[in-house]
Amino acid sequence: MAAAERFPGGVDVVVQLGQDFSAVRREMGLPADYPTDALAEVEQTVAEPLPTGTRVDATDLPLVTVDPPGAKDLDQAVLVRRRRRGYRIDYAIADVAAFVRPGGALDREARRRGQTLYLPDGNVPLHPTRLSEDAGSLLPDQVRAAVLWRIDLDPDGSPVRVDVRRALVRSVARLDYEGVQRGLEQDCAHPSIELLPRVGRLRREQAVQRGAIELGLPEQQVESDGSGGWRLALRPRLVVEEWNAEISLLTGMCAAEMMLESGIGVLRTVPDPDPEVVSGLRRSANQLGVHWPADQPPAPALAGLDPARPEALAVHVAATRLLRGAGYTAFGEGAPAKSGHAGIGASYAHVTAPLRRLVDRYGAEVCLAVAAGREVPDWASSALAELPSAMGGSDRVAAQVERACIAQAQAWSLADRVGEEFPATVLRVPNGVAGEVFVADPPIIARCAGDGLTEGQQVRVRLATADTHRRDVEFEVA
Template identity: 45%
Template sequence: MPRRQYRAPAGVPGPIRAGFVELKESLDVPDAFPDAVLAEAEQAASAVELPERDLTDVAFVTIDPPGSTDLDQALFVERAGDGYRVLYAIADLMSFVTPGGAIDAEAHARGVTLYAPHERTPLHPPVLAEGAASLLAGQVRTALVWEHTLDAAGVVTHSTVARARVRSRAQLDYAGVQADLDAGTADEVLVGLREVGLLRLALEVERGAVSLNVPSQEVHATGPRRWELSYRAGLPVEDWNAQISLMTGMAAAQIMLDAGVGILRTLPPAEKASVDRLRRVAKGLRIRWPGSVDYPEFVRSLDPTDPRHAAMLNASTLLFRGAGYAAFDGERPEQPLHGAMRAPYAHCTAPLRRLVDRYVSQICLSVCAGEEIPGWVREELFSLPDVMADALRRANAYERGIVGLVEALVLSGREGEEFAATVISIDERRGGAEIQIEEPAVQARLTGEAELGSEITAELVEVDLAAGRVEFRAR
């Protein structure tokens, strides 16, 4: 599921610091790794064996936000006849994690890396995630290298994955890559990334699929008791880079389906009620959404540089709820498609941050090599959906809690003020409703009676900074 990303450049703002600590404690978010995990990680980092296959002559590069140290992916793109050859190196966690060992057990307990505005709670110890397993520039690393052959239209005609030693040439950031491409000074690898990315986006449109590049938000102080949210829109290169990851996830899913064993990322088709709710959100944000325009077309029309459209993209993550994992061994899942991708899809490109990626990677690695899938994979395969579901429930609760705290902060000190709003849902169980405020673009609870879809004036009556809760009443 796409994440709503909040950033706090100066750290957690003082007024919500206590609420943030309470949120972490309530969700049992770990602060440190046990000593046994750290010791095993140190040993693994110092004893890794590099593969015989040597691809250190390939000019791989990484593209990540500035300052990133947990680098899961490195890419290389070149023209091949009328089409393209894409090499995509993925961090090789299997070379560091002993099945059933201390690192493995801790990774199962955590499931995913957790993100807060000023920090992350990693899935793996830093000596691995930010060191020996990370695809840092200039360092020889063991990696799982996907090789995709694409035709002139960007359609994948063949994919395979094998272990190899690699060395990234440079650690690039999105803004720098975009500037070089716009100026015409980018090298052939980055030009190839743009070409393949654009082709893959066109294929996505043809499938009726949609992928969300959710803008990040920053919270800033604008006065002694005033805070505001600003949006950082994603750059085109972020979409192009994401298409390489999505392409690899779809290739992994197909390899597993053909082999009759694996674990897919699934998402049921969006329900009409959820889409209708998003239409009301758009109404509340004063964004036109004609009835003849479907959801994918509407999302593609949004301009993430417009704060109202950026807020709409954040709200659109609603349709990704209900995503899960389907494990299979022998009998294909009844519903193998990912509703947003409109294709089978698997998580395999972020093993430093997601537990399930290690299992998908190992299955694909074994299948492509014509080898037996290791016993540790099959033993855990059918328990993984529940493990990941628990981890994602905590991650989503963490995200919702952070969103609540930040939005409460932005509205603090404005009790008694009136706001233009639209009623986007009715709370049948507790009474009241949920509203979309036009400015600032937040969703909040409304007490009292309200008509679904109506435009109202709402008075802010309560802000609880400790709980991250705000409440309005209709005027």
């Protein structure tokens, strides 16, 4: 489970045995089971043969999936090849619409949930696992229904031709990030993604040129220790994850362009930061000793920072204020008033994770219709206006669940260490008399009381509170 805050390091701390996150589930009102009528509907649709006549047979493409170890809800499968001038991306996305009857029990429940919620002791899935981890998942050596994107790139990595259609596909391998990283480092990568580093680097260069504001910070996680307990961990993001993400971002940008040109769709939007916010962040960076020229925009300034340095870490954390106001914008008659995503530096639409996110199913349907030159189906077009509210609500729940699980694990890990001292980095000082600090071992982010704190400062702190019932951890300057 990824946390909202991300920090460098690689420290694990084992949390005491016998703890679970049932209290979080109760407080958030998370569903424990899937409705029986929706489960019955899934079994019926899974048993029905796919309408092969309306799908391209692309089972000859040697697509592979690349996901975290153990993942079963496999939304995407990719193939990267050279073409005479440039590159070709074949990107298969699970076709969830093949199994969901518009207006049926499964459709209603999926709309209510909005997205899969990830907790350390088990997920709350958007769709029943019979669909999300079995019949609809792009598991290896299985013929699956997919929405197949084909994107041709020029030698610089810019798209020159985009096509999307329904297809039958068969993944030839299920890969994980660490294995792919090792394979690339040892020059024995799977042939289907040998060119992923080349295309990924080209797309990363273009992201900086577009002005994409990206915070390349590792994830704080709660994970199983393999013995029935939990541990806090900080996992740096592997470079192969960044390259793989670029394929998904590329597809989402192409989808957004299709929607904008046709005048119908739903975009993921983040407004450009206020110039005063950028100026304030630049002043803070320079005060911390991080050189940020007045004429340099945020994208290249942040891309050049090493978050392992304490002062750079503080700048990265402060930079989260540049990406406030995220939401969804639906439109059906012409271009919307808001269409940009500051974190990407372009217009963007969610279409690549339909097993885990509701809006992607609708976005894919819009793009399929646009590519085929036909009207968007009524079931999809009539629901667009409701999606911003549904997705916004589920995003808030997902963020609350993540914060609660991280807070619970932090309190568990420190419950018997009140009074101990730790070295820490000051991350934020919102009111001048108290701040937020990062303790590397164990990896904790929490409040800290004390006068004279400054962002980026190295301090020693004393653990004042570790309340497991209130999920509250607080330090004070030692």
